[in-house]
Amino acid sequence: xxxxxxxxxxxxxxxxxxxxxxxxxxxxxxxxxxxxxxxxxxxxxxxxxxxxxxxxxxxxxxxxxxxxx
Numbered sequence: 001x002x003x004x005x006x007x008x009x010x011x012x013x014x015x016x017x018x019x020x021x022x023x024x025x026x027x028x029x030x031x032x033x034x035x036x037x038x039x040x041x042x043x044x045x046x047x048x049x050x051x052x053x054x055x056x057x058x059x060x061x062x063x064x065x066x067x068x069x
Contacts, residue, residue, distance in 0.1 A: 037044065
């Protein structure tokens with residue numbers, strides 16, 4: 001839709017119910033972060049163990065290079 005030069009919508013005032021107060025952002029963040037933790041909670045320990053094993057193996061592979069430098 002074409003905007004005319006003389007029609008400029010104004011932002012809602014500070015106390016307006018149309019202005020988001022940050023609750024939506026916090027609720028969305030909680031849904032994105034906490035939701036998968038609840039859904040995959042029983043598998044998180046396996047993922048943590050796998051990540052820790054990958055870190056330890058990478059560390060052991062890079063240790064001789066670090067000592068050589």
